[in-house]
Amino acid sequence: MTTIDLSYNQLNGSIPGSFSGLPSLQTLSLQNNFLTGPVPTNVWQNMSFDASAKLNIDLRNNAFSRIEGNLNPPVNVTLRLGGNPVCRNANSLNISLFCGSESGEDDMPNLNSSKMECKSQSCPMGYEYVPASPVPCFCAAPLRIGYRLKSPSFSYFPPYIRPFEEYLTSSLNFSLYQLYIDTYVWEKGPRLRMYLKLFPSVNSIPSNSFNESEVRRIRDIYASWSFSGSDFFGPYELLNFTLLGPYANIDFGSENKGISTGIVVAVVVGGVACAVATSVIITILMKRRYARHHRAVSRKRLSTKASMKIEGVRDFTFKEAALATDNFNSSTQVGQGGYGKVYKGTLSDKTVVAIKRAEEGSLQGQKEFLTEIKLLSRLHHRNLVSLVGYCDEEGEQMLVYEFMPNGTLRDWLSAKAKNTLNFGMRLRIALGSAKGILYLHTEANPPVFHRDIKATNILLDSNLNAKVSDFGLSRLAPVLEEDGTVPDHVSTVVKGTPGYLDPEYFLTHKLTDKSDVYSLGVVFLELLTGMHPIWHGKNIVREVKTAYESGMVLSIIDSRMGWYPAECMERMVSLALSCCNDEPEKRPSMLDVVRQLEYVLKMMPETDSVSSSIELVPLYSGKSLTSSSSYGGTSNEVYVSSLNVTGSDLVSGVIPSISPR
Structure with missing residues (x-):
């Protein structure tokens, strides 16, 4: 045996002793796992090398803590240990020769290159060279920080290192070179633990260190969770904030000294401020009460460009919308999102509608409002929510849709939903959703990329037909260039919902039709498992893929579906x-998705009704699902029961009952 490659497999434990008995071994790749224990030097010590023989051992990004034996491999052996705790053991002889840049990635710049060009140990105690400094051989005193991402939306860090560095440095108002990721290691969860070094600016000469107020500012940001929110990188925790060298005498416990000296002044000023504020509040409340009364009686119409150009949809007055919802009574509210609140309303002709009322003063809401009107006024398909009309009066923006009495798909997938969907109905919902998106991609003029496909944006009508909704983030597909070609993407600021977001779109900002395919695939996985896209630090795509490849996919299939044909389930999982x-x-086009779903649906028996109980059908043969079968051929009428399969801990438990939308 010459090559062993077990990298990126989430392996744990220690390196087997049998690896030292492979005299012809040339490559041993175990990087990016959870391996622990010692690094066994007998892997190469028991080998005899001729002049041309070489052995590459890659153990990067594991959790090896020590060296077993003498760390002096022959020149024929290339050993890589970056990203392991053993690299922080300065007492290990020669360890620095094999750790290199401890991020351990070939495609990353060598952040320690400046050290190689500068005289060793020429920095004072507590100072060190700034790896990426624009000033060569710049010595500075770093702040050392232990930091952990508790629930990241990824399982492989290298592609996201640069965005992560930009995220941290922008929150700290730093330049990129001031942050250095010393080491990182994956922990169970998965959680990502890392050790950071923050360097002062090159303009901090002559001290080459942070002043005390800056140290306190940085610590406060980390300790008080003041970073701008990032659903992609998830929540974080501060593990330690180490003060060495010039920072050793800073005492954070003294921050509150002297507060008592201003108490008297604060009380006096506060009393005066309270009196003034009370007067102002009373005045404002009286004015608002009058304004509400005035608007309820008569509202001044605002003739915007949008209202002048929209055709084919009804233009409602504020009074009509208020009457339909009993003056927007809270009992008629059926939903709420970033755009605003959604109410169930009944028009004068008894038509039941959903009225989406934007929050006042929301600039983002205004943009979504204009986008959705323009799009929906010309989009007509049985699997898209129909726009009935809109209200565009001064201070108000509302969209009026057809009402979906069965709420959202996420409502039905909730663990506490009163009713559930069998496999056949879930398959029909998947097909309806795909047809709606296919219409947007291929038949709308111009084509549209939805950009925010998720289970809460797929609504169900009275017959449980799926209808795609919420075009607030939609973008028009690229148009023809002058030479007649069509660009394959739209460059745009990344928007969407974490867990559904196409990783390629996140990294490149290039939105394509395949970005919608990815999001819809996540919805398919929700249909099959009942899981949330991100739940308790787990990612649905990663969890299902791992179970599928190990032949254990049945363990995470939603146990409420009852019985289903094995081949249909296999094809559905594979497609998702x-x-x-x-x-x-490598993703299918939306047309291919529709065709494959139609094929699977034809294989299904006519048992796709919604049920709250599980019907019994013939027992499953016991074979595990694999990815080997093709999409041709016929069903073997083998059925699977999900009744006795333990569900995943990702199953939703948020929505207690189905709320109409």
Whole structure:
């Protein structure tokens, strides 16, 4: 045996002793796992090398803590240990020769290159060279920080290192070179633990260190969770904030000294301020009460460009919307999102509608409002929510849709939903959703990329037909260039919902039709498992893929579906995972998705009704699902029961009952 490659497999434990008995071994790749224990030097010590023989051992990004034996491999052996705790053991002889840049990635710049060009140990105690400094051989005193991402939306860090560095430095108002990721290691969860070094600016000469107020500012940001929110990187925790060298005498316990000296002044000023504030509040409340009364009686129409150009939809007055919802009574509210609140309303002709009322003064809401009107006024398909009309009066923006009495798909997938969907109905919902998106991609003029496909944006009518909704983040597809070609993407600021977001779109800001395919694939996985896209630090795509490849996919299939044909389930899981492929070019087109779903549906018996109980059908043969079968052929009438399969801990438990939308 010459090559062993077990990298990126989430392996744990220690390196087997049998690896030292492979005299012809040339490559041993175990990087990016959870391996622990010692690094066994007998892997190469028991080998005899001729002049041309070489052995590459890659153990980067594990949790090896020590060296077993003497760390002096022959020149024929290339050993890489970056990203392991053993690299922080300065007492290990020669350890620095094999750790290099402890991020351990070939495609990253060598952040320690400046050290190689500068005289060793020429910095004072507590100072060190700034790895990426624009000033060569710049010595500075770093702040050392232990930091952990508690629930990141990824399982492989290298592609996201640069965005992560930009995220941290922008929150701290730093330049990129001031942050250095010393080490990182994956922990169970998965959680990502890392040790950071923050360096002062090159303009901090002559001290080459942070002043005390800056140290306190940085610590306060980390300790008080003051970073701008990032659903992609998830919540974090501060593990330690180490003060060495010039910072050793800073005492954070003294921050509150002297507060008592201003108490008297604060009380006096506060009393005066309270009196003034009370007067102002009373005045404002009286004015608002009058304004509400005035608007309820008569509202001044605002003739905007949008209202002048929209055709084919009804233009409602504020009074009509207020009457339909009993003056927007809270009992008629059926939903709320970033755009505003959604009410169930009944028009004068008894038509039941959903009225989406924007929050006042929301600039983002205004943009979504204009986008959605323009799009929906010309989009007509049985699997898209129909726009009935809109209200565009001074201070108000409302969209009026057809009412979906069965709420959202996420409502039905909730663990506490009163009723549930069997496999056949879930398959029909998947097909309806795909047809709606296919219409947007291929038949709308111009084509549209939805950009925010998720289970809460798929609504169900009285017959449980799926209808795609919420075009607030939609973008028009690229138009023809002058030479007649069509660009394959739209460059745009990244928007969407974490867990559904195409990784390629996040990294490149290039939105394509395959970005919608990825998001819809996540919805398919929700249909099959009942899981949330991100739940308790787990990612649905990663969890299903791991279970599928290990032949254990039945363990995470939603136990409420009852019985289903084994081949149909296998094809559905395979399709969902192909939609969620990290590489966009390997994902199917939306047309292929529709065709494959139609084929699976034809294989199904006519038992696709909604049920709250599980019907019994013939027992499953016991074979595990694999990815080997093709999409041709016929069903073997083998059925699977999900009744006795333990569900995943990702199953939703948020929505207690189905709320109409």
